[in-house]
Amino acid sequence: NKPYVFITRKLPEETLKNLYEVAEVSMWPKEEEPVPRERLLEEVKRADGILTMLSDKIDEELLTNAPNLKVVANFAVGFDNIDVDTATKKGIAICNTPDVLxxxxxxxxxxxxxxxxxxxxxxxxxxxxxxxxxxxxxxxxxxxxxxxxxxxxxxxxxxxxxxxxxxxxxxxxxxxxxxxxxxxxxxxxxxxxxxxxxxxxxxxxxxxxxxxxxxxxxxxxxxxxxxxxxxxxxxxxxxxxxxxxxxxxxxxxxxxxxxxxxxxxxxxxxxxxxxxxxxxxxxIPHIGSASVETRMVMAELASRNITNVLLGKKPEAIVNEMVLT
Ligand code: GLV
Ligand code: GLV
CATH class of the missing domain: 3.40.50.720 (NAD(P)-binding Rossmann-like Domain)
Structure with a gap:
């Protein structure tokens, strides 16, 4: 039984290859419209990992209703949309995309x-x-x-x-x-x-x-x-x-x-x-890291971050490293 990963926005399939190898993946199909909160709350009831955008609120309510969740990989360097303290208490790894952007x-x-x-x-x-x-x-x-x-x-x-x-x-x-x-x-x-x-x-x-x-x-x-x-x-x-x-x-x-x-x-x-x-x-509309090249590399990094946590390996970019030990 493969772990289940939900991606909150449409990303190019080719950036997610390594993830498809280790997980059953489903993706919100729209690129410019965020996943409704209710759908995300429904998805995290069974998800082992989620790949999230800075516009998704990953708060205490969500994290406490995610019994299998092991990793949240944010498609951003910033992670102020995520309640890192609660995630850490629950042993959930929080990953981001520094350096590449x-x-x-x-x-x-x-x-x-x-x-x-x-x-x-x-x-x-x-x-x-x-x-x-x-x-x-x-x-x-x-x-x-x-x-x-x-x-x-x-x-x-x-x-x-x-x-x-x-x-x-x-x-x-x-x-x-x-x-x-x-x-x-x-x-x-x-x-x-x-x-x-x-x-x-x-x-x-x-x-x-x-x-x-x-x-x-x-x-x-x-x-x-x-x-x-x-x-x-x-x-x-x-x-x-x-x-x-x-x-x-x-x-x-x-x-x-x-x-x-x-x-x-x-x-x-x-x-x-x-x-x-x-x-x-x-x-301008929050486009700091928005070059096609960098957005591809960010998607690949976020995807690898999830894969690595699910495989029990250390991800390249983790915010709360203490959950790994
Ligand atoms: C964008 O604002 C980011 O945090 O990557
Ligand atoms: C923040 O993490 C930065 O890279 O400036």
């Missing part, structure tokens, strides 16, 4: 920074709307990126990959992180500073910190007031690190200049979201 996410983050600073989206819309009648000395003039100061909050693998890109633009690099990253200081010339100092000094404030009790609501009214009025805020981690009302207020009252946002407090957001309609906001 770092460069891809850093590319998007830096692209978002550039698009925001140089008003690329606004400029493209300007042409689409037929407004381009003349060349002008200050037409769509934005802000320089090169030689400015970038402050990175969350100097993990993605943060360091963003810093590496910033060195090419000869930027001064500040960072804040729970722990010092001496290698990054040496190799990238990054300077550690307190959160307060970072937000006061930086021209670009880039958040790549995971969502934790410490980072929830970190960017609040007080934080935006401390930033330069010319500051550009970029968020590519999780929406809940920001108080969106405070951000809206800061953007409409000249407390900061602009924001580039890949993530939001309540995703997905609609065209009526207040932040989306501001000319100084570039909003």
């Amino acid at each position: 770092s460069d891809t996410t850093a590319d998007l983050t830096f692209g978002l920074l550039m698009a925001t600073a140089r008003r690329i989206v606004e400029s493209a819309q300007y042409i689409q709307e037929g407004k381009w009648k003349n060349w002008g000395p200050l037409l769509m003039a934005g802000t320089d990126i090169h030689h400015k100061t970038i402050g990175i909050i969350g100097m993990g693998r993605i943060g360091q990959a963003v810093a590496k890109r910033a060195t090419g633009f000869e930027m001064e690099i500040l960072y804040h992180n729970r722990s010092r990253k001496e290698a990054a200081e040496k190799e990238l010339g990054a300077t550690y500073c307190s959160f307060e100092e970072l937000i006061e000094k930086s021209d670009y404030i880039v958040c790549l910190a995971p969502l934790t009790p410490e980072t929830r609501g970190l960017f609040n009214e007080k934080a935006f007031k401390q930033m330069k009025t010319s500051a550009i805020f970029i968020n590519a981690s999780r929406g809940d690190v920001v108080d969106e009302q405070a951000l809206y207020h800061a953007l409409t009252n000249g407390e900061i200049q602009a924001a580039g946002l890949d993530v939001f407090q309540n995703e997905p957001i609609g065209a009526d979201h207040p932040l989306v309609n501001l000319p100084n906001v570039v909003a």
Whole structure:
């Protein structure tokens, strides 16, 4: 009797080959629509493993009604959608997809920074709307990126990959992180500073910190007031690190200049979201790791993570390693 694995979103079959060899697999057949909560609760009554998306809530209710569950493999590096404490108590392995998406996410983050600073989206819309009648000395003039100061909050693998890109633009690099990253200081010339100092000094404030009790609501009214009025805020981690009302207020009252946002407090957001309609906001739909190449590799890694746990082997990426012993 093969173990049973449920996948909460349609993934390319070819990325799941190793999983098919060891398990009976079933998959929610839609790519853009999440599995209904009731169906997922039904599936975990018999599942030995589940491959989940960041939009699936893997909470205590679900985990306590999953008697056979041994592994949850999240198709993301972040795992704030999962109650890891409860899973650990129940001996359920929680796996994620770090490393394989770092460069891809850093590319998007830096692209978002550039698009925001140089008003690329606004400029493209300007042409689409037929407004381009003349060349002008200050037409769509934005802000320089090169030689400015970038402050990175969350100097993990993605943060360091963003810093590496910033060195090419000869930027001064500040960072804040729970722990010092001496290698990054040496190799990238990054300077550690307190959160307060970072937000006061930086021209670009880039958040790549995971969502934790410490980072929830970190960017609040007080934080935006401390930033330069010319500051550009970029968020590519999780929406809940920001108080969106405070951000809206800061953007409409000249407390900061602009924001580039890949993530939001309540995703997905609609065209009526207040932040989306501001000319100084570039909003994109949580696509940090979304290159075709990287999404394939993430699916393969998530699939191998499940296979390895089911075979009693150590998975390549596990969040709560203590459950293995
Ligand atoms: C995406 O946000 C991820 O955590 O991988
Ligand atoms: C977070 O885990 C990162 O890779 O930055």
